[in-house]
Amino acid sequence: MRWRIAVWFVLPAFLLYTLFTVYPLLSALANSFWRWQGTARGEFAGADNFTSLFTTFPLNQQLWPALWHTMAFFAGTMLVQNTVGLLIAVLLVELPVARRLLRTVYTVPYLIGGLVVGYLWSLLLSPVFGPVNASLRAVGLDSLARAWLGDPATALPVVILVNAWQYLGFPILLFGAALAGLAPEYTEAAKVDGANARQRFLRVTLPLLLPAIGVVSILTFIGSMNTFELVYSLEGAQGNQPTGPGGATDVLGLIFYRVAFQEGGSNAIGQSSALAVLLFAATFAVAVVANWLIRRREITLT
Amino acid sequence: MRPHRGFAVLAVAASLAATAACTATGSSGTGDVTLSLWSWRPEDTAAYRQIFAAFEKSHPGIKVDFKAYKSTEYNTVLSTGLTQSGGPDVMQLRAYGGLQPLIEAGELVALDGKVAGLSNFETTSLEGARGKKDSKVYGVPLEMSTFQIYYNKDLFSRYGVQPPVTWEQMLTGARTLLDNNVTPFATAGKDTWLLPLYDDTFAATRYGGPAFEKKVLAGQATFTDPDFVAALDVLNQLKPYFPKDMMGLGETEAQTLFATGKAAMIPEGSFALGPLQAINPELELGVFNAPPAPGAVVTKPLQVGWVDASYGLNAKSGHQKEALELLQWMTTTEFGQLVADTLKQVSLVKGVQPGDPLLGQMVQAYRSNPTPYLMLVNFRYGTPLGSDLQAAGLQKMLLGQQNPTQVAGDIQAGVSQWFKPQ
Numbered sequence: 078m079r080w081r082i083a084v085w086f087v088l089p090a091f092l093l094y095t096l097f098t099v100y101p102l103l104s105a106l107a108n109s110f111w112r113w114q115g116t117a118r119g120e121f122a123g124a125d126n127f128t129s130l131f132t133t134f135p136l137n138q139q140l141w142p143a144l145w146h147t148m149a150f151f152a153g154t155m156l157v158q159n160t161v162g163l164l165i166a167v168l169l170v171e172l173p174v175a176r177r178l179l180r181t182v183y184t185v186p187y188l189i190g191g192l193v194v195g196y197l198w199s200l201l202l203s204p205v206f207g208p209v210n211a212s213l214r215a216v217g218l219d220s221l222a223r224a225w226l227g228d229p230a231t232a233l234p235v236v237i238l239v240n241a242w243q244y245l246g247f248p249i250l251l252f253g254a255a256l257a258g259l260a261p262e263y264t265e266a267a268k269v270d271g272a273n274a275r276q277r278f279l280r281v282t283l284p285l286l287l288p289a290i291g292v293v294s295i296l297t298f299i300g301s302m303n304t305f306e307l308v309y310s311l312e313g314a315q316g317n318q319p320t321g322p323g324g325a326t327d328v329l330g331l332i333f334y335r336v337a338f339q340e341g342g343s344n345a346i347g348q349s350s351a352l353a354v355l356l357f358a359a360t361f362a363v364a365v366v367a368n369w370l371i372r373r374r375e376i377t378l379t
Numbered sequence: 380m381r382p383h384r385g386f387a388v389l390a391v392a393a394s395l396a397a398t399a400a401c402t403a404t405g406s407s408g409t410g411d412v413t414l415s416l417w418s419w420r421p422e423d424t425a426a427y428r429q430i431f432a433a434f435e436k437s438h439p440g441i442k443v444d445f446k447a448y449k450s451t452e453y454n455t456v457l458s459t460g461l462t463q464s465g466g467p468d469v470m471q472l473r474a475y476g477g478l479q480p481l482i483e484a485g486e487l488v489a490l491d492g493k494v495a496g497l498s499n500f501e502t503t504s505l506e507g508a509r510g511k512k513d514s515k516v517y518g519v520p521l522e523m524s525t526f527q528i529y530y531n532k533d534l535f536s537r538y539g540v541q542p543p544v545t546w547e548q549m550l551t552g553a554r555t556l557l558d559n560n561v562t563p564f565a566t567a568g569k570d571t572w573l574l575p576l577y578d579d580t581f582a583a584t585r586y587g588g589p590a591f592e593k594k595v596l597a598g599q600a601t602f603t604d605p606d607f608v609a610a611l612d613v614l615n616q617l618k619p620y621f622p623k624d625m626m627g628l629g630e631t632e633a634q635t636l637f638a639t640g641k642a643a644m645i646p647e648g649s650f651a652l653g654p655l656q657a658i659n660p661e662l663e664l665g666v667f668n669a670p671p672a673p674g675a676v677v678t679k680p681l682q683v684g685w686v687d688a689s690y691g692l693n694a695k696s697g698h699q700k701e702a703l704e705l706l707q708w709m710t711t712t713e714f715g716q717l718v719a720d721t722l723k724q725v726s727l728v729k730g731v732q733p734g735d736p737l738l739g740q741m742v743q744a745y746r747s748n749p750t751p752y753l754m755l756v757n758f759r760y761g762t763p764l765g766s767d768l769q770a771a772g773l774q775k776m777l778l779g780q781q782n783p784t785q786v787a788g789d790i791q792a793g794v795s796q797w798f799k800p801q
Contacts (some may be wrong), residue, residue, distance in 0.1 A: 132560060316766065
């Protein structure tokens with residue numbers, strides 16, 4: 078009986094997945110419908126935990142800016158990753174030497190934890206002692222030296238750039254693999270038809286890379302919705318206040334952290350579970366729709 | 380039937396993990412009672428070993444097992460430890476609002492009448508360990524903190540600046556320093572928890588200090604009171620004398636600016652004395668309190684201070700008698716002096732001399748002209764915390780995103796959701 082053998086192969090992953098992914102998800106969903114007194118469950122709350130997210134001051138005033146910052150975080154990261162990442166990947170494919178070395182180098186920051194990367198960059202960007210401002214001053218660009226993480230105008234862009242810098246290795250790897258998987262016949266045929274390099278890239282290579290771009294975008298979206306540790310270590314979390322100068326870098330992941338662990342309200346479990354459920358639902362819905370769109374696009378391509 | 384065995388293994392593993400978590404503490408088998416004691420100061424572990432060695436010497440039969448958790452995780456660890464078995468017998472407690480959830484959940488033993496030595500403390504010292512609802516004392520005060528302005532004596536004498544007696548003198552001195560490329564005040568805006576303390580330090584005289592506190596608590600004034608709004612604005616007026624990059628600076632960076640002589644003054648806590656001297660042991664330090672701000676309601680400098688921590692007793696502890704003995708010992712001058720000399724903190728036990736003359740000066744100022752760390756002492760009994768609202772608001776104000784009236788309005792709107800005047 079073949080299916081018996083299959084069961085044994087599926088079982089470990091199924092158990093782990095159920096225990097550590099499905100069960101916590103369902104328990105968070107259940108928790109969000111009850112009132113909590115610390116770790117003791119109180120009466121059934123219905124949708125109260127959800128509505129209170131949007132009616133409690135100052136939480137209600139923090140959610141929308143945080144959503145906006147999260148979206149900007151996604152858009153900015155994706156813009157950098159899909160352009161610079163693709164450019165580097167294409168260049169690496171064309172590069173005759175040191176290709177493997179460079180690919181590894183670009184991937185290294187991705188292997189370091191976000192907390193460490195954030196801490197290192199916060200030292201680099203320190204307005205008084207940091208080498209970034211010091212080098213700007215050394216070359217006479219004093220007017221550009223500023224408190225990068227303490228200025229509401231630059232804080233979010235800087236956080237986005239650091240994030241993109243850290244994860245750049247991932248799209249490079251993915252695009253690299255996708256480029257290597259493209260059959261050379263397509264570009265050769267285009268060449269024979271008289272297409273120049275620009276046309277070959279824009280009309281042939283790029284459309285064929287769309288599935289890879291889609292995957293990178295979806296994964297970036299999921300990562301951005303859950304982003305936390307980099308912003309936390311770059312800007313710090315101050316009690317239950319929006320993070321960053323004037324709240325300029327507050328993101329949804331940080332709001333969840335504060336509601337769950339920092340605010341100290343006795344109903345923290347209920348309210349934070351409600352927020353987690355909303356976050357999960359939004360992320361899941363967008364990921365499913367985007368995936369469907371890409372699949373459809375893929376089908377029309379082939 | 381094989382899969383079932385898999386489940387059994389899993390269940391056994393899970394229950395093993397659970398029992399391991401429950402038997403974290405216990406008494407040793409020698410007949411001695413071992414009290415487990417929790418703290419949020421891992422950096423004080425060595426000092427505490429020394430302190431409890433003295434206790435064990437004079438109290439044969441009782442051993443103290445000191446265990447410290449990271450400060451930022453302590454609240455969670457403690458509240459879990461107290462609700463389940465395996466919690467500590469005696470533990471360090473947060474002050475004021477931070478203590479109330481434990482009291483309301485019935486996790487702590489009221490110490491009135493049980494620890495005679497509580498009379499070794501002044502009444503205000505006990506406020507930090509008092510239950511808001513039943514007014515009972517739940518902790519033996521450990522130490523207090525004060526907040527004031529430190530100055531660099533060498534820089535002051537080099538530029539002919541004196542510790543100021545009037546506000547105008549302070550600004551003149553600050554301008555002199557600025558002209559010589561020295562930042563007058565090393566302030567940090569990234570660690571926003573400091574901002575409400577800056578406001579109390581520079582402007583408690585403007586809103587009225589303890590008198591305003593009484594009025595707010597009685598419901599005779601709110602945070603939108605013109606005096607409180609004007610006090611917020613005092614920081615705006617001082618902005619030219621703060622570092623240009625203030626919002627990008629954390630506390631340690633501000634301390635480094637000051638300790639390395641790039642800034643001449645720093646508003647900091649008594650707890651920063653050690654760190655400042657550690658960065659630069661050569662530093663010649665002095666302290667003063669801000670002179671009354673323009674339009675001040677109180678016409679003498681005030682010293683900001685508050686109780687930081689106390690030690691309390693777990694209601695579930697199996698060693699109540701021995702734990703009370705330890706707490707009683709913590710009210711003696713012997714323990715107080717150890718806190719001052721070994722922990723280098725300001726003990727609240729009457730008659731204890733602070734180890735450092737500067738600390739002595741701070742305590743002396745607090746005894747004669749105290750003013751509370753308003754938001755910590757009174758407005759952390761509900762969420763949103765008053766200190767969070769004021770910190771976020773002051774940051775926006777100093778960034779030019781909000782004016783003092785809006786900041787005050789937000790504080791009032793947030794606090795009034797849970798605060799009921801008495």
